[in-house]
Amino acid sequence: MLTNQEIADDLLSQFGDKIAGFEEHHEIMSVFTTVETAKPMIEYLYQHPTFQFQYLTDLAGIHYPDNTGGELSVVYHLHSWTNNHRIMIRIFVPIDAPDVPTLIDVYKSANWMEREAYDFFGINFVGHPNLIRILNIEEMDYFPMRKEYPLEDATRQDKIDALFGR
Amino acid sequence: MSEDISTQNTLTQRNQTAVMGPQVGNLALKGGVPIVSEDGRELTTLNLGPTHPSTHGIFQNILTMDGEKIVSGVPTIGYIHRAFEKIAERRPLYQITTLTDRMNYCSSPINNMGWHMTVEKLLGIEVPKRAQYIRVIMMELARIADHLICNSILGVDSGAFTGFLYVMQKREEIYEIYEEMCGARLTTNMGRFGGMERDLSKEAIRKIREFIQSFPPVMQEFEKMLNRNRIFIDRTVGVGPVSQEMALQYGFSGPNLRAAGIDYDVRVMNPYSSYQDFEFDIPVGYTGDTYDRFMVRNGEIWESFKIIKQAIENLPEGPFHADAPEFYLPPKQEVYRNMEALIYHFKIVMGEIPIPVGEVYHAVEGGNGELGFHLISDGGRSPYRLKMRRPCFIFYQAYPEMCKGVTLSDAIIIMSSMNVIAGELDA
Numbered sequence: 001m002l003t004n005q006e007i008a009d010d011l012l013s014q015f016g017d018k019i020a021g022f023e024e025h026h027e028i029m030s031v032f033t034t035v036e037t038a039k040p041m042i043e044y045l046y047q048h049p050t051f052q053f054q055y056l057t058d059l060a061g062i063h064y065p066d067n068t069g070g071e072l073s074v075v076y077h078l079h080s081w082t083n084n085h086r087i088m089i090r091i092f093v094p095i096d097a098p099d100v101p102t103l104i105d106v107y108k109s110a111n112w113m114e115r116e117a118y119d120f121f122g123i124n125f126v127g128h129p130n131l132i133r134i135l136n137i138e139e140m141d142y143f144p145m146r147k148e149y150p151l152e153d154a155t156r157q158d159k160i161d162a163l164f165g166r
Numbered sequence: 167m168s169e170d171i172s173t174q175n176t177l178t179q180r181n182q183t184a185v186m187g188p189q190v191g192n193l194a195l196k197g198g199v200p201i202v203s204e205d206g207r208e209l210t211t212l213n214l215g216p217t218h219p220s221t222h223g224i225f226q227n228i229l230t231m232d233g234e235k236i237v238s239g240v241p242t243i244g245y246i247h248r249a250f251e252k253i254a255e256r257r258p259l260y261q262i263t264t265l266t267d268r269m270n271y272c273s274s275p276i277n278n279m280g281w282h283m284t285v286e287k288l289l290g291i292e293v294p295k296r297a298q299y300i301r302v303i304m305m306e307l308a309r310i311a312d313h314l315i316c317n318s319i320l321g322v323d324s325g326a327f328t329g330f331l332y333v334m335q336k337r338e339e340i341y342e343i344y345e346e347m348c349g350a351r352l353t354t355n356m357g358r359f360g361g362m363e364r365d366l367s368k369e370a371i372r373k374i375r376e377f378i379q380s381f382p383p384v385m386q387e388f389e390k391m392l393n394r395n396r397i398f399i400d401r402t403v404g405v406g407p408v409s410q411e412m413a414l415q416y417g418f419s420g421p422n423l424r425a426a427g428i429d430y431d432v433r434v435m436n437p438y439s440s441y442q443d444f445e446f447d448i449p450v451g452y453t454g455d456t457y458d459r460f461m462v463r464n465g466e467i468w469e470s471f472k473i474i475k476q477a478i479e480n481l482p483e484g485p486f487h488a489d490a491p492e493f494y495l496p497p498k499q500e501v502y503r504n505m506e507a508l509i510y511h512f513k514i515v516m517g518e519i520p521i522p523v524g525e526v527y528h529a530v531e532g533g534n535g536e537l538g539f540h541l542i543s544d545g546g547r548s549p550y551r552l553k554m555r556r557p558c559f560i561f562y563q564a565y566p567e568m569c570k571g572v573t574l575s576d577a578i579i580i581m582s583s584m585n586v587i588a589g590e591l592d593a
Contacts, residue, residue: 025525026287054414057529058560060540060553077527077540077555081428084435086527109417112563120251135244135592144252151256 002083004029007051015041030075030088038076038091039101045078045087046106053078053087056103059113061121063146064092071095072123076103093123102127120145207232212574216245220323220578223588227565227577234573239566243559247592254552258517259285260359260495262552267353269556270590273312273533274354275304275344280530283438284539285359288526291490295482297361298440303374303477304347304356305439305530306470310381311340312533313421313463313470316585320460321392323582324401329388336384339377346370360494361487374478381471389464399457406568406580408454416564419557420535422584425462426454432531443480444473456583463585492519517547534558534585558590 008022011031018041020032033041045053057077064071070092078087093100102125103110114125115134122143125131133140142149201209210233215226224245230237250265257265266277279301286293293301314337318330341351346369348356357363366374392398408418413426423430429448433441449465451458487494491510500507513519523545529538535557544550561584568584569577 026527028527056417057536058538058540058553058555060551062542062551075540075553077538081430081435088527107417108415109560109563112559116559133244135247137244144249151252 002051002080002085004087007045007085007087010048010051011041014044028086028088030090032090032092035091035093035100038074038089039103039106042076042078042089042103043106045080050083051080051085052082053080055079055081056107056109056113057086059103059110059117061117061123061145063095063121065147067092069094072098072121074100074117074123095122098123099126100124104128119143122146201230203232203237209237214239214574214577216242220582221586221588222319222582223586223591225586225588225591229569229574229577231574236569236572236574236577239569239577241562241565243562243588243591245592246588250593251552251554254549257548258519259521259548260514261517262549263357264353264355266554267355268589269554269593270312270533270537270558270587271352272315272587273305273308274352275308275356276312276530276532277537278354278356279305279439280528280532280537281539282357282359283530284526284528284541286488287528288522288524288541288543289359289490289493290522291360291488291493293361293439293488294485295440296365296484297486297488299477299481300347300362300366300486301357301439302441302444303366303474304344306473306477307340307343307374307377309470309533310467310474311337312585313467316533316583317392317460317463317467318388320402320456320579320582321398323578324398326392326395326398329391333384333388336377336381339373339380343370343373343377346373358487358494360490361485363487363495365486366481371478374474378471378475378478385464385467385471393461393464401576401579402457402460402583403455404453405456405572405576406583408564408568410454412564412567413454416567417560418535418564419561420532421462421466422454422459422561423535424448425451425458427452432529432536436529438528438530441473444476446470446473456579459583521545521547529555532557534587534590535561554593556590556593558586559593562586562591 004024011019015037018034018037023030045051057079060075062073062075064073072093072095074091076089100123102114112134114128115131117123118125118131119133119136120143203209210231212229212231213226214229215221216224226242228240254262254265263278263281266281267274269277314333318333321329344354345351346367348354408426410426410428413423413428427450429450431448434448446469449462449469451462495514496507496510501511521543523543525542527538527540529536536555537557538555540553541549542551565581568580
């Protein structure tokens with residue numbers, strides 16, 4: 001049975017100071033790393049003889065407007081079926097240069113997932129053969145899942161958390 | 167006499183023009199120049215969709231054809247994109263359940279309960295055994311309904327309509343059980359955080375037992391009609407095969423993955439809602455072709471049926487929802503009489519329940535594969551970010567590779583057997 005600690009130790013010995021930290025949420029470990037390290041790390045985890053993270057479950061973009069210098073985040077959900085273990089790799093990129101290397105040559109399924117993240121967050125996957133919008137119309141000139149685009153009337157006062165003591 | 171013939175000719179010509187449209191209507195034009203293959207053959211562009219009857223939903227495939235063979239295909243999706251992930255960022259958690267209904271609308275209870283379990287994990291609610299069993303029954307009924315539709319439509323697309331109408335009757339019975347549980351049939355919004363909104367009624371139990379009685383003969387007959395049918399086998403065996411490597415690379419999950427021979431099932435790998443209590447097998451195929459996908463789904467119907475039988479036999483006594491008044495909507499009669507219940511009702515409906523800061527990923531085995539919810543909460547009334555892992559969206563990208571070099575009629579059967587649901591594809 002593979003534990004998060006084993007993976008963390010192994011990754012620390014392999015990538016050392018490139019890892020910004022670990023977090024654990026409901027048994028799934030998140031590894032925070034830099035943009036340059038993410039792809040080598042995923043390839044390493046893919047080819048590792050015991051870990052074998054050979055399945056890309058999902059790829060999610062997230063926008064953190066307050067995190068200056070790393071406004072956009074990409075989360076890779078990896079799954080090792082041989083060990084039945086899940087792990088997340090997280091990176092942060094600045095919103096004015098959101099360049100992330102593509103994972104298509106590791107997992108073909110990254111193709112549409114990356115297009116989706118581009119479509120909604122404007123994350124530029126460098127090396128992607130066909131990085132165009134996938135769910136929204138091509139003429140759209142903004143990235144709708146970013147937090148600056150409110151879903152409904154932004155002047156509405158009745159749904160502000162602060163008014164309810166939060 | 168000669169005049170007659172000439173009139174006839176003109177008529178035929180006129181008819182042909184009407185049918186064929188403008189002269190270049192059947193040529194693939196790129197910038198006014200016909201597309202030509204490497205060996206100099208003229209290629210045709212064919213729009214399969216967006217509203218083609220056999221796509222069973224609205225999405226388009228632009229196929230480049232060499233005669234009857236498909237050279238390449240470009241899928242265009244997003245026709246019914248409703249921005250669920252964005253809408254979810256503005257809604258209280260309980261209102262998101264109705265969004266999940268509309269993803270895979272063939273098996274919406276699974277989506278509902280997957281979402282409920284995700285939130286329960288975040289809130290730390292322990293669901294009582296009885297509620298878990300009721301959930302299992304509902305989810306497996308939904309799986310049967312989902313697979314029945316997929317398999318019988320596969321029959322329709324290959325020219326056998328009878329089976330479709332025959333099993334549709336059984337789906338109707340499943341929908342009646344849904345109705346008994348939650349009042350709705352298609353977009354169910356079934357259950358609450360912490361359990362179910364009502365217990366299994368006597369009528370519901372009677373309907374489930376009746377279903378258990380009447381389902382096997384229908385399913386056996388359906389299988390008898392197609393499983394060893396010469397025409398069906400000729401149409402499906404070896405069509406659109408998916409190797410294990412390809413399935414892994416393209417992120418397949420669910421029956422499509424298991425048809426390729428990988429026995430990955432979320433119900434077994436990460437058991438949720440007491441699936442570990444039940445005895446069932448995971449059917450797998452060998453080659454991952456259309457026939458295997460069909461057979462795996464048939465096998466899964468039987469396994470789901472087995473689970474329902476076990477669950478209804480061993481249904482534990484006890485409450486049907488967790489004792490979590492802050493999250494579980496109180497019964498209406500209580501709200502009218504009881505101060506506490508009224509307060510909680512107000513708070514829950516207004517979305518003013520305390521949500522912990524945290525993050526959770528929870529996956530369930532949906533009708534089409536691993537349906538995952540990645541919920542990030544910053545303590546606000548609605549999720550900071552909700553990413554839904556929709557199995558269709560991920561495996562459908564393999565479609566162009568699967569239909570390369572096959573005929574158009576096979577491509578339609580391949581699509582049909584993948585069970586692509588447009589609502590889940592676009593979300």
